[in-house]
Amino acid sequence: MAMTFDQNANDDVADFLLEHEERITEDWLRVGFFAQHGSQDVEQARADCRAVLAAIADAARSGRAHDPAAPGFLQVRALLGDLVAMRTRHGESPSQTALELSRLKQPVLDLWTRHRGNEANHVAHTVLLSTALDTLRLAVVETALSAGADIIAYQQQQLMELSTPVIKLWDNVLAVPLIGTLDSARSQVAMESLLQAIVDHQAAVAILDITGVPTIDTMVAQHLLKTAMAARLMGAECVISGIRPQIAQTMVQLGIELGEVNTRGTLADALAYALRRIGLSVNRAETA
Template sequence: MQVAEHDTAPDTAKELGAFLERRREQIAQRWADAALFRTVFTVSRDEAVEAGKSVVDALADVARSGRLEDVDAPGFDAVRDQLGRMAAARARAGFTPVQIAGEVADLREPMTALLRTEFQDADGVRAHACGQALAVLTATLRLVIMETTVSAGEELIERQRQQLLEVATPVIKLWDGVVAVPLIGTLDSARSQVVMESLLEAIVDQRAAYAILDITGVPTVDSLVAQHLMKTVAAARLMGAECIVSGIRPAIAQTIVHLGIDLGSIITRAGLADALAYALTQQGIVVSARPATGASPR
């Protein structure tokens, strides 16, 4: 009769889960004094303890599932929610993902110390196996938090990039019924979309009849930029506003001609002042030059 080999790995993982459940309060109390918890929960230590308990519960769930090395184990969802928010707070304070991962790694020592105490009278094999399982679990925890921190950082950078795009494309009210967008820098697809949305919103809010796109600060105009401009002009017309493009420098005019881009349907003016004068004239407002200083009236 052949005796089946006993696989101790699942039993060890379950034993680790039971240990975390039994020592939940003690682990959370010790974590409350760790750098990651102490610097985030500065008002109430009890709040830090409760946060620690929720993380220990999540790790116990992961251990009982036996998926100690799986960052996608369901138990890690609660860890991402709790420690992820704490790691994000540390990131906003200037800490790098590596530094934050180091603080997460420091959470292992309190658990290891309690594990040694619990297994001091047990056989060395069980203690070593649980210690190894705990090391694997905390290593996976560190990886989960690093991924969460990096992802949160990328989201923050994207939000800041979007905010910079909006700041870099202000819509200015020049006169009743006349708004303008002074464009400076490269005009790519993302920024063109922001320009169009901002301009259309301003046309509605200001009830503008004329919108000026000033490209004096745009270094180059290629076929893609020209397409973006034409789409913006078409969208403005659909909103009931006439669009004027100003600031086309000689070099850009030559480039447009060489590329064979047809801007014949778009009203263009040399500069922003010329575009504003055109818009005012179209509204029946007379624009005249100021008399020279000292000139005698006639």
């Protein structure tokens, strides 16, 4: 059953909220959500309270106190979105946010009972007010949840980029030190950033160092091979360094062959090879 209230009740509740805006704001600043303004100053919190009240009043007047998609509540989302996102970043869980918001309800209902408690349609109005405040809670928690999802996606992306740096070792020599467990997505990103770097730096040799990689499965090995082949197509040579003995053993047992891809034991060996490749040699400096 859809909740419907007659228009008089809607208007009554909306008028009540606007009329007692100041009182409710003061109550809200003492309890729950708005009391924890943190870095925000009190004036800003007060302004937020007033805007939220106006928005709830608007939703109530339009007969959509129960609808979190009502224009009023959309305003609330826009208004509190940043605040909620900030709290989520500081580690507040959506259920904490929900709890803080639930504390806003009691002062409003108390105020209503004190002023209008003896009216005939008291119960219907109380239900309407209660509904409006519950919807507020729902709308804000939804905002908190989507802020959380955004943060996770952002961090994943960041981790992905952070974990695959491309380092220029010398003119025309690049290295990608891979660290940690490689999954398909990460090796894909490593592959793409290495190949792009080959173009950007006109690299002749690119070193994929897997010293920091604990295990390698068939799929990741294939990605490494594909990277080497793609680099070759672009006119650069790919060297894989840092294959630890256990990994080499596992790879052989899995039937993975690196075929004719160039490999070197350590990054240092790979660098020495790369320098030779571009026609440089390293000599001990003459002491004077």
